[in-house]
Amino acid sequence: MHILIVFLLSFALCIPLPCSSAATDTLLQGSSLSVEKPTDTLVSANGAFSAGFFQVGDNAFCFSIWFTKSKRPTLVWIANRDQPVNGRASRFTLSKNGNLILSDAGVATIWTTKTFSSSEVHLMLKDNGNLVLRTSQGAVLWQSFDSPTDTLLSGQPLTEKASLIASRSTTNFSSGFYKLYFDNDNVLRLLFKGPNLSSVYWPPTWKLPVDEGRSTYNITKIAVLDPLGHFTSSDTFEFYPSDYGVKRYRRFTVDPDGNLRLYSFNEKTSMWEVSWQVIAEPCSAHGLCGANSMCTYDPFIGRTCYCLQGFKIKNPNDWTQGCEPEFTSPSCNSADFGFVHLPRMELFGYDLEVIRVTNLTQCENRCLELCDDCKGVQLKFNEVSTYNCYIKTILLNGRDSPNFDGDIYLKLPKSTMLSLKVPQKHVQLNCPANLSQRLDRTYQDPKKNAWLNFLLWFACGIGAFEITCVFFVWFFLFRSSKENDKVERQQLLSATGFQKFTYSELKKATSGFSDEVGRGAGGIVYKGTLDDDRVAAVKCLISETDQGEAEFLAEISTIGMLNHMNLIDMWGYCVEGKHRLLVYEYMEHGSLAENLHSNELDWNKRFNIAVGTAKGLAYLHEECLEWVLHCDVKPQNILLDSEFQPKVADFGLSKLLNRDERANSGFSRIRGTRGYMAPEWVYNLRITSKVDVYSYGIVVLEMITGKSPMGIHSLENKGGIDQRRLVTWVKEKLNGAPASESWIEEITDPNMQGNYDAAKVELLVKVALRCVEDDMDARPSMSQVVEMLQFPEYISFQ
The missing domain is CATH 1.10.510.10 (Transferase(Phosphotransferase) domain 1)
Known part of the structure; x- marks a missing residue:
């Protein structure tokens, strides 16, 4: 393995690098931008936007577009936000065949547009911040406006295939937890998608879209912001900012705190100013403080988080991880538990059930009957002189709001209730100074030494000989393994009634699991085309148990024998390691x-x-x-x-x-x-x-x-x-x-x-x-x- 690394390194050193481009608005074929040259950037003709390598951490760079007129550069688009490249030998290249390639250390391809053109092409950064790859005839092969990150610029469309995903924090530009997208009912929504749970929080899910002035009767799924500040969407949602009518630089951004804001640029102060936001109450966004905690707001300190009584914080530097219990739950004996009253507080969603009661005692008794499945209850007066009792199986999306007309009753062991302390609600968050991560990669400068060069070339020769031998051995073993696998799959096909696919086959059929057509608690469904041109639906199962391969095969063999015109026709399956997938006919x-x-x-x-x-x-x-x-x-x-x-x-x-x-x-x-x-x-x-x-x-x-x-x-x-x-x-x-x-x-x-x-x-x-x-x-x-x-x-x- 070490000889192979030496061989690849020497091979990379021997290849002449393409020439670098000057700081203009255009990148020509065969040219590159180097991470090691800060002047290797594209600058729009009006000087408002630049494109190039932007440092996002120690030895970590992303190819980005940023707004240059603000006091601090404002990122508006990132190509590789979740996989930064090294500060040495990384390049952004427009190849001679019309493909844009971002390479890490000159070796690994991190990002590409997968474009091709037989005619001459060039890449241009336009005055509106759009990076456009077009042919000499004017045909657009690719543009950054089609794949936004967390920001829309004036004139940039938001479509069904171009959702906005917030950054992880103000200093960590990787993908965060909040997403603006068009849902299956054609309505524009904000989604919190955490590591384990997700929920829609705007528009309110307890209201019908029509009650919010939305229309589900459209198929266009498009929204756009004009330079005057008017935002319009195909679901009839629209708004006008406080400074509407003035032509200014504007950006429409999903911020790391889950709020959707419109920023207008003030030329006099060189600062961005908020001219509209969708959420008036800062704690209304979901997932801000994690499980078992409350979000509260103070006009002077701002938004803060605190743990519910009986719980302690998991990570003081990251409130999204929430809090964990300071107690061990006793048995399910009702006499061992009590309830702590939390007035004017809300825990939204994750209700095991909702029942109608006439008093608090009925609600608490139902919670005690459910044992560990109930962590607390929320009681709210309804319109028919009774109460709605919400049984909470998870304590999430908590907010402390004086305007809320409901109360929380937190279930705790009585032994814990004796030592409860009043939580500190308005303690400023202990945020680290730098949330970026250092890439653990080192480089060694090549030495101009004749003896070292001789050893290097000698190692290259030995390495090439070894690689050739390994290749021939691998070829014959692979061919034999492939034949055996083919026989095994034919035997399984006859035994179960449908085909066994490999994970790589299904990944290729679904173009890398890119075309999602549905999802649920059991898994995510993707559309794909099999090798025999059949259009299939591929479901990636989300397993809740460590089910073995033998048990899984026994179950799907039963499914393979089911045959009825009103049951979905199963075509095959895949079981490789932790992957469990089902393949069935696609319903038009x-x-x-x-x-x-x-x-x-x-x-x-x-x-x-x-x-x-x-x-x-x-x-x-x-x-x-x-x-x-x-x-x-x-x-x-x-x-x-x-x-x-x-x-x-x-x-x-x-x-x-x-x-x-x-x-x-x-x-x-x-x-x-x-x-x-x-x-x-x-x-x-x-x-x-x-x-x-x-x-x-x-x-x-x-x-x-x-x-x-x-x-x-x-x-x-x-x-x-x-x-x-x-x-x-x-x-x-x-x-x-x-x-x-x-x-x-x-x-x-x-x-x-x-x-x-x-x-x-x-x-x-x-x-x-x-x-x-x-x-x-x-x-x-x-x-x-x-x-x-x-x-x-x-x-x-x-």
């Missing part, structure tokens, strides 16, 4: 969730989807060789092919049981999605196939009404407007007008504009309500549901 129309609020699904399609989904689940429950519980039936897991025929997806790896295990189906944790989960999960009852029946009923009601199961829907009564969940709302509509068809019109999705079969709507509603009975024994099986939908004349709903 995506999921039911993506189409539910569009005009694509007329009544006939919705009814066919209900019937087809029921058939697929009935097959899983009763007809296949193994007893398969889906455990997460929801619109996101019902995919639609080119003819809008439904195919149930994400089945099989949830729970596989032999038929003689039906009476003893045990689950180690709650599975499913809030709103679609059967009561058995919450009350720790025996889990049977009836949990899927319940979820199916909720999905059918959602298809009929177009309303979310977790939404709250208005119902008129003598006392005014009452609020009900979806199931209760539909039941009361049905029972309130049994002799007329007006209730059908009231609950049917407005998107269908009255074009539906009233008799079939009534049938679907009654079947769905049978499926969502609280008593599992009162629910039908999925095969009975299929009979009800296909032969309603033989079924009595009395």
Whole structure:
């Protein structure tokens, strides 16, 4: 190995380096910018922007574009923010074939545009800060405006493929935790994506987009800022800054604290000034202080963090890591715990469940029943003279706000409560002076010594001979291994019914897992094209256990034997080390969730989807060789092919049981999605196939009404407007007008504009309500549901 390094080093020393470019706005073919020459920069004609190597730490440089007129250079774009290069021999080169290449120490390629042109090309830094690679005919091959980092400049579009990601801190320019992007519903959102958890915090998730003035009915997904300061987005979001109308340099940035701000440049002071920001309360952004902590704001000190009582900070230099308990939880004996009252505080999200109670005692008792799954509760008065009790399974996104109308009750061991201290809320953060990291790389200057040169060339010759020998040995071993692997894969193909892929094959098919088409708790799905030109969906599973290869192969072999027209067709799998991937057919129309609020699904399609989904689940429950519980039936897991025929997806790896295990189906944790989960999960009852029946009923009601199961829907009564969940709302509509068809019109999705079969709507509603009975024994099986939908004349709903 050491001889190979010497050989590569000597080879690099022998190659003549391309010439350097002068400080102009243009880089020509065959020219380079060197990290060792500070004058090797591109400067826009107006002098406002520069492009070159920017130092981001000790011996760490990024190829960047920065605004030069401010007192301190302001970075507006970075090519290699997460992989800085060395301060020696690194170069940015425009090759003769039209490709831009950033190399580390002249050897490793860190970043490239992967462009090619047979005609003459040049790279130019324009007056608006856009770095453009174009041909002599004017065709644009690449431009920095298409791949922003954390900043948009005037005239730069934000698109579906060009999200903004904040820097880690004001001194660490690597990718941080906050992202501005267009979501699947075409709405512009801010996302906190931490190392372990993520959540959307703007616009507020407890409001519908329409309530915030947003529109989901668009496909353009584009937003842009003009030089006067007007920001417009295709989801109808727009704003005007405080200095609107004046043509100034402006930048639209996602800052490291999760706030979205518009900065305007003041020519007199040479400073950036905030002219608009999206979040008025500094603690409203998620993840600022980490788990088990609170964010608070003081007008003089600013935003600070402090640990909840009974917890201590993990890392004083990084509050995003949060706090850890100072206690060890005792047994689940309710008598060992108490609750600490934290008034006017909020912990947003991560609710295990939300229940309606009449007093605090009911809320605390429910938390004690759940043992370690409940870390505390949040109590908030609602509009119907009761309280909403939020059971918190994780204490995250905490903020201490005098304007909040709810209280937190923190569950702690009584032994810990005896020694609690009042937390110091406004202690300034202990931030290190420099958050950048030094690259651990050293270099040795070549010595001009004849004897050393002779040894170097001699080592090169010996190294070349060894490499040649190793290559031939490797070639024959690789060829033999490849043949053996081919035989093994053919045997597995015949045994399991589908193909075994290598990780490198799937990485190539998905272009490096770049085209994400969906994600969920079980993994991330990417679109790819296999070697035989089949378009596939590749799901990278997120394993929560250390499942062995043999166990995984046993489960997917069962999935490979499942075959039904309403189940997704599995094509293969990959299991290499920690990688677990599934390959299945790509559905042109995506999921039911993506189409539910569009005009694509007329009544006939919705009814066919209900019937087809029921058939697929009935097959899983009763007809296949193994007893398969889906455990997460929801619109996101019902995919639609080119003819809008439904195919149930994400089945099989949830729970596989032999038929003689039906009476003893045990689950180690709650599975499913809030709103679609059967009561058995919450009350720790025996889990049977009836949990899927319940979820199916909720999905059918959602298809009929177009309303979310977790939404709250208005119902008129003598006392005014009452609020009900979806199931209760539909039941009361049905029972309130049994002799007329007006209730059908009231609950049917407005998107269908009255074009539906009233008799079939009534049938679907009654079947769905049978499926969502609280008593599992009162629910039908999925095969009975299929009979009800296909032969309603033989079924009595009395």
